[in-house]
Amino acid sequence: MEKQMQLLWELQKIDAGLDEIRDAQESFAPKLDNIKEDIALLKGAEEEYQGELAAKEVERRDLRDKVEQLKGLIAQSKEKIAHIANNKEYFAVLKELEHNQRQLEKQEIELAGLVEEINSIKEQIAENDKEIAAKADEMAIEEKAISAKVATLERKIRAGEKGRKAKTKDLDQVFLRRYQRIRRRFKDAVVIARNGTCLGCNVNVPPQVYIDLLKGQEMMSCPNCQRIMVNRSEDEK
Ligand SMILES: [Zn+2]
Numbered sequence: 001m002e003k004q005m006q007l008l009w010e011l012q013k014i015d016a017g018l019d020e021i022r023d024a025q026e027s028f029a030p031k032l033d034n035i036k037e038d039i040a041l042l043k044g045a046e047e048e049y050q051g052e053l054a055a056k057e058v059e060r061r062d063l064r065d066k067v068e069q070l071k072g073l074i075a076q077s078k079e080k081i082a083h084i085a086n087n088k089e090y091f092a093v094l095k096e097l098e099h100n101q102r103q104l105e106k107q108e109i110e111l112a113g114l115v116e117e118i119n120s121i122k123e124q125i126a127e128n129d130k131e132i133a134a135k136a137d138e139m140a141i142e143e144k145a146i147s148a149k150v151a152t153l154e155r156k157i158r159a160g161e162k163g164r165k166a167k168t169k170d171l172d173q174v175f176l177r178r179y180q181r182i183r184r185r186f187k188d189a190v191v192i193a194r195n196g197t198c199l200g201c202n203v204n205v206p207p208q209v210y211i212d213l214l215k216g217q218e219m220m221s222c223p224n225c226q227r228i229m230v231n232r233s234e235d236e237k
């Protein structure tokens with residue numbers, strides 16, 4: 001019985017170690033997910049900027065065409081005016097010329113504003129690209145670090161599982177099943193009982209139960225919390 005309890009105690013230590021390693025392994029995923037999310041957001045912004053830019057470029061082309069057209073009309077009017085003899089016609093062409101000149105001035109201001117907007121969008125895109133590159137770098141570094149850590153953890157898990165197998169081989173299968181059942185509720189399925197108290201739940205066990213435990217002839221569970229009690233002197237957790 002003592003040997004069996006010792007095996008259970010050691011098995012619990014291995015299982016606790018394995019739990020810790022698996023928790024560490026699982027903690028890596030959210031970190032990478034966060035970076036991935038950031039990159040996705042930046043790429044979404046990039047698409048919006050590009051769409052905006054394309055629309056503005058179309059606007060700019062149209063405006064440029066209009067400006068060129070006006071310039072042509074103005075040149076035509078100037079040409080005409082030089083050869084006009086009659087006053088009435090002269091004023092009509094002059095009126096048209098002035099109108100077109102005012103239009104041209106307006107369109108050129110608008111065009112300048114549009115060029116400024118386009119440049120500002122291009123700056124935002126460049127800024128965004130820089131951020132995406134930085135995040136991609138961060139991701140690469142993080143992935144490299146994590147994959148090294150994960151490889152180490154996987155080695156430890158394999159070693160732990162091997163050790164576990166060795167322990168369970170010699171363990172009474174009824175005990176093992178009981179241990180596993182309790183462990184679903186309490187990670188410390190096997191606890192020390194000392195001075196008549198179960199150190200799992202800190203409740204005193206009935207004297208007869210404690211006496212039986214000290215005799216060490218059968219597996220004793222704490223009547224309060226159901227954990228398997230062991231009689232150990234050393235201060236192990
Ligand atoms: Zn207890």
